[in-house]
Amino acid sequence: MLDITPSRGLSEEQRLMRQSCRDFVDEVVTPFIRSNWQREWDMNPQARLPPEILERAEEIGVRTLGVPEEFGGVELDPKSEVRTFALISEEIARGDSGLADKLVQNWKVSVLLRNLAPRHLQEKWFARLVGEPQFLLAHCLTEPRGASDRWLPYNVPEAAMQTRAVKKNGEWVINGRKQFISNGYDASLYVVYANTNPKAGMLQGTSSFLVPRDTPGLTVARCNETMGCRFMNNGELVFEDMRLPEDHLLTENDALGKAGVYFRPGKIIQAAKNLGVGVHAFEAAAEYVQNYVQGGRVLIKHQAVALRLAEMATRIEAVRALLERAAQAVDDNAPDAETLCNMVKLFASEEILKVAQHCLELHGGNGVMLDFGVEKIFRDAAIFLHMDATVDISKLKIVKSMFPATAGTYAGPE
Numbered sequence: 001m002l003d004i005t006p007s008r009g010l011s012e013e014q015r016l017m018r019q020s021c022r023d024f025v026d027e028v029v030t031p032f033i034r035s036n037w038q039r040e041w042d043m044n045p046q047a048r049l050p051p052e053i054l055e056r057a058e059e060i061g062v063r064t065l066g067v068p069e070e071f072g073g074v075e076l077d078p079k080s081e082v083r084t085f086a087l088i089s090e091e092i093a094r095g096d097s098g099l100a101d102k103l104v105q106n107w108k109v110s111v112l113l114r115n116l117a118p119r120h121l122q123e124k125w126f127a128r129l130v131g132e133p134q135f136l137l138a139h140c141l142t143e144p145r146g147a148s149d150r151w152l153p154y155n156v157p158e159a160a161m162q163t164r165a166v167k168k169n170g171e172w173v174i175n176g177r178k179q180f181i182s183n184g185y186d187a188s189l190y191v192v193y194a195n196t197n198p199k200a201g202m203l204q205g206t207s208s209f210l211v212p213r214d215t216p217g218l219t220v221a222r223c224n225e226t227m228g229c230r231f232m233n234n235g236e237l238v239f240e241d242m243r244l245p246e247d248h249l250l251t252e253n254d255a256l257g258k259a260g261v262y263f264r265p266g267k268i269i270q271a272a273k274n275l276g277v278g279v280h281a282f283e284a285a286a287e288y289v290q291n292y293v294q295g296g297r298v299l300i301k302h303q304a305v306a307l308r309l310a311e312m313a314t315r316i317e318a319v320r321a322l323l324e325r326a327a328q329a330v331d332d333n334a335p336d337a338e339t340l341c342n343m344v345k346l347f348a349s350e351e352i353l354k355v356a357q358h359c360l361e362l363h364g365g366n367g368v369m370l371d372f373g374v375e376k377i378f379r380d381a382a383i384f385l386h387m388d389a390t391v392d393i394s395k396l397k398i399v400k401s402m403f404p405a406t407a408g409t410y411a412g413p414e
């Protein structure tokens with residue numbers, strides 16, 4: 001019989017981590033979500049997810065994955081770190097995709113800091129991250145004017161970021177705005193990208209900075225009300241003559257070139273969360289169709305219903321197979337890692353949305369009732385189309401990495 005979450009090929013460390021995440025989800029997350037389904041709609045973002053949930057996540061060590069052991073983190077085997085991230089992301093998203101978002105931002109940004117931050121900033125901020133169970137990190141690239149230009153990226157000054165950083169009297173002065181930022185509303189520490197050379201192309205003129213929440217001139221302007229992943233609290237930030245100490249620079253001018261350490265595992269983790277949402281959809285549908293009776297027999301004995309289950313399981317298996325291959329490529333830093341991580345992020349977003357739609361339809365009217373809990377799966381699945389690049393931009397990235405000499409060059413005059 002098919003195991004929809006197989007253990008085949010997992011190391012002992014991975015099996016144990018997955019099991020503790022599964023227990024956390026089954027004992028803490030799912031019971032909370034089911035009995036508090038109204039809370040994701042609370043218009044006070046801070047009242048949505050109670051602090052105890054992050055405290056319980058802390059007990060199994062999943063908030064600080066990515067922090068080096070010397071700073072108190074949980075260090076994973078570097079040869080399979082991205083695959084392990086994927087496994088854990090999937091498990092937590094099976095319980096709630098927004099909670100998974102909250103946690104994975106911490107790992108992704110920690111990996112970036114451990115690679116790019118000067119040691120004194122690592123010492124200071126990893127200690128805070130490890131010591132405070134509610135401490136969250138965020139990564140701020142997107143601005144009100146088109147994020148897609150940055151994802152591609154179009155390496156020309158006219159596509160550059162509008163957030164500007166200028167060095168004055170030993171400080172960075174930053175002006176601009178970032179939108180759609182995961183954890184943006186709640187985070188204590190931000191990585192912010194800004195233009196430091198308006199005459200250069202984006203790849204030569206973008207720098208990154210480490211910005212504590214209490215930096216003068218930084219305002220957390222709003223929490224975006226999203227259709228899904230609502231426990232993550234996506235936010236918008238405004239910088240008005242924000243003054244940052246000179247040493248809070250992470251990478252000068254070449255920040256996008258160096259950010260592969262964040263983007264590649266990031267795409268794998270997106271696909272893995274997406275897969276977790278698909279597994280949830282499959283489990284919910286499998287349970288329902290084997291118990292709910294129509295026409296004198298349980299739904300699954302109606303052949304048209306059975307076909308849908310076969311299709312859902314096949315799509316999930318296909319996403320998992322590509323995910324394993326892409327995650328391995330990123331762990332190995334293989335030449336095809338860039339292509340594969342974009343492929344799996346794209347493929348998962350389209351396939352799992354179809355899985356979620358089957359789940360919704362198989363539940364009939366119950367599928368769209370808020371208190372039944374199934375429509376949330378569909379809403380959460382839809383969000384993945386837009387995170388870490390849109391569907392079309394992901395396709396462009398795939399083709400650019402496959403044909404760098406032609407599709408990979410900016411579409412100016414030949």
Ligand SMILES: Cc1cc2nc3c(=O)[nH]c(=O)nc-3n(C[C@H](O)[C@H](O)[C@H](O)COP(=O)(O)OP(=O)(O)OC[C@H]3O[C@@H](n4cnc5c(N)ncnc54)[C@H](O)[C@@H]3O)c2cc1C
Pocket residue numbers: 139140141142143144145146147148149151179180181182183226229234383386387388389390391392393
């Ligand atoms: C829930 C959520 C969480 C997010 N979290 C973060 C985060 O933590 N940090 C962060 O920095 N950003 C984050 N984002 C932003 C996300 O990366 C962008 O929304 C996404 O990349 C799309 O950018 P955009 O919204 O500016 O769309 P646009 O770039 O304005 O695109 C609009 C449409 O035009 C199409 N398009 C644009 N350019 C081209 C082109 N050259 N060729 C063909 N089609 C094109 C796009 O495919 C899309 O259909 C998040 C977004 C969401 C929804």
